[in-house]
Amino acid sequence: MNDEPVDLDKHRGMAAQKATNIRRALAEIESNAKELRDRQAVLEGQLLLLPAASWPDAAAKARYILNLYAAALPSDDTRHRDLVSAILEDFARLEHEP
Template identity: 65%
Template sequence: MTDTPIELDKHRGMAAQKATDIRRVIADVEANAKLLRDKQGVVEIEILTAPATSWSEAVAKARYVLNLYSAGLPATDTHHRDLVSAVLADLTRLAGEAT
């Protein structure tokens, strides 16, 4: 027995190597998606439990919720997408006036 690792990829075909690479990439993406979901959960708990202490915080919370809502809209629902855009523009304008 030797302490030198054997490079198994050399003994496999190119298709098998690519399949392994794809599985590794998918595993990385899934791990990152889980981290994002976990962070999203933390943000949403914070939004639910901590009341806004300023208009800018309230605007940030509203933007977050509107962006979540907008992300779930079908691409063909241009009417609701336009409504969300208009409200976000209003929030941006009014937040600038409040400071």
């Protein structure tokens, strides 16, 4: 009797192996996406509960929400994308001023 597991992938055809690899990749992606959503929910909960202690903290919160907003914009909405970019550049510039 052999106690070693049988590698079933070796006994499948190429199409079946590719299908199995795709299913495994999709399962991993879904798991990673769920983990990311969970971490994002924790972060957003903290952003809601904890008031900003300084202007840079408030700008960091605004930067986060602006990036979410920009990611949801249609690609042809260049006016709003440019506006978000200008605001983020203002935040970066103002962070370095006394």
